[in-house]
Amino acid sequence: MSQLAQQLASGRFVVTAEIAPPKGTNLAPALDGARKLQGVTAVNVTDNQGANMRLSSLALAAQLQQSGTETILQLTCRDRNRMALQSDLLGAASFGIENLLLLSGDHSKFGDHPDTRPVFDLDSVQMLDMASGLMAGFDMAGKPLDGVPRFFPGAAVNPAAEPFELMFQKVSKKVASGARFFQTQSVFHRGSLERFMAAMAPLGVPVIAGVLLMRSAKMARFLNANIPGVKVPQPLIERLECAGDPMAEGLAIARETVGWARELCQGVHLMTLGHEGQIPAILA
Amino acid sequence: MIISELKPLEELQQALSSCDKLFLVGCAACATACKAGGEEEIFKLQEWLAAQDKEVTGSVVIDEACHIMRAARDLRHHRIAVQDADALVVLACGSGIQSISSNVEKRVVGGLNSMFLGNVRRFGYYEEMCSLCGDCILNETAGICPVTTCAKGLLNGPCGGMEDGRCEVDAEVECAWRLIYERLQQQQRQGVFARRVPPKNWSRRRQPGRYHLKNGGR
Secondary structure (H helix, E strand, O other): OOHHHHHHHHOOOEEEEEEOOOOOOOOHHHHHHHHHOOOOOEEEEOOOHHHOOOOOHHHHHHHHHHOOOOEEEEEEOOOOOHHHHHHHHHHHHHOOOOEEEEEOOOOHHHOOOOOOOOOOOOOHHHHHHHHHHHHOOEOOOOOEOOOOOOOEEEEEEOOOOOOHHHHHHHHHHHHHOOOOEEEEEEOOOHHHHHHHHHHHHHHOOOEEEEEEOOOOHHHHHHHHHHOOOOOOOHHHHHHHHHOOOHHHHHHHHHHHHHHHHHHHOOEEEEEOOOOHHHHHHHHO | OEEEEEOOHHHHHHHOOOOOEEEEEEEOOHHHHOOOOOHHHHHHHHHHHHHOOOEEEEEEEEOOOOOHHHHHHHHHHOHHHHHHOOEEEEEOOHHHHHHHHOOOOOEEEEOEEEEEEEEEEEOOEEEEOOOOOOOOOOOOOOOOOHHHHOOOOOOOOOOOOOEOOEOOOOOOOEOHHHHHHHHHHHOOOOHHHHOOOOOOOHHHHOOOOOOOHHHOOO
């Protein structure tokens, strides 16, 4: 059982962070960054994040896992068909990777290969079903597996999405398909997090709230324009704009959000985008 | 209908660089309706070719260029002009272009790019609503196709990129899943939301498609 699964089961507040594979083969900064992470239960390894081509998330996750860092392997439906997704998941299991975050994936339009043919053979609900099937010993064709993987599958959600009921019916489907935990898109409103957690309560699946470290108003505007599902509210942008030290203000905002998560959720997922050294300050 | 558009003229110019005498073919069906390959466009093409010092040996607008036998018949009626040409330039969809290329030995140059099976919103505005997947889910989705009108073709609800009910790929476009959700609500039906939709059977869309009416499709 992964540490993440154990800690969530025991009710301990978990902290996850994320590391992006390099554009190229130089793994040193990513491995080094992971070693320096403090107070983190598991590290998400992003999969061609933002539809930008990078070294495979499975390769970096395998190396991290073997050097003693627990990972959450992110896998999107954008770049692989059902056969490739299944073989990558079996491959992940062979490296001892258990935690998964199974995603649709940002559309390729947003990335550095906008001319590619997006795959989306499965959606995230179907991929969760597939992972559950593998754990039960069968592939999607119903063929038995020689050696059965053990996974702790997770899913993503944007708790502030509107219409709420439409978003939430998919959350319910994800739970029915085997999602054992949720990691959320960046949270900016306490109110929408409260509403989401109230709806989640009957499902009994732990939620790890996404917290984004914003370093400036400019960065917040960039995120709004370029990252699907991220909408930094205007009052927060103004706080960053007016602050003498925007980084300190960004840290303060992140600390406040962590505070809401400690009250309402089962953990936080810290998106520090290269400033992993600030994690202790965010958790302080 | 099939929506098509004229290829960039530079590309056509290059494709025709070694041909001096050309026979032109248009299509009276879709390519005419979307103003890409009817009488008017054939005429414009002829003028442009004249300006490139090319000779046009003749032209025909076939009723439905995708009809292989009909295309053969129409080309036979213009046998001499076709024989006289170095190549045929076809303003029809890819299907029409291949009806022609399967009927003549000569080189065939397609003048259009075919884009999608389109609905007409109003004159000149075309929208793709069906991607001919062979495994239709419309009866469960209140008559709105997520395979086509969701940018990711998702089958179990919207992705995390939906913002205020709009699509992450184009904020001008309403999320297909929101439209499905609202219409089902209006109809007081659960529809597709009543079940987890299993992975799609893409073998129904195996390439190349074949259908024999007499043999029950096989």
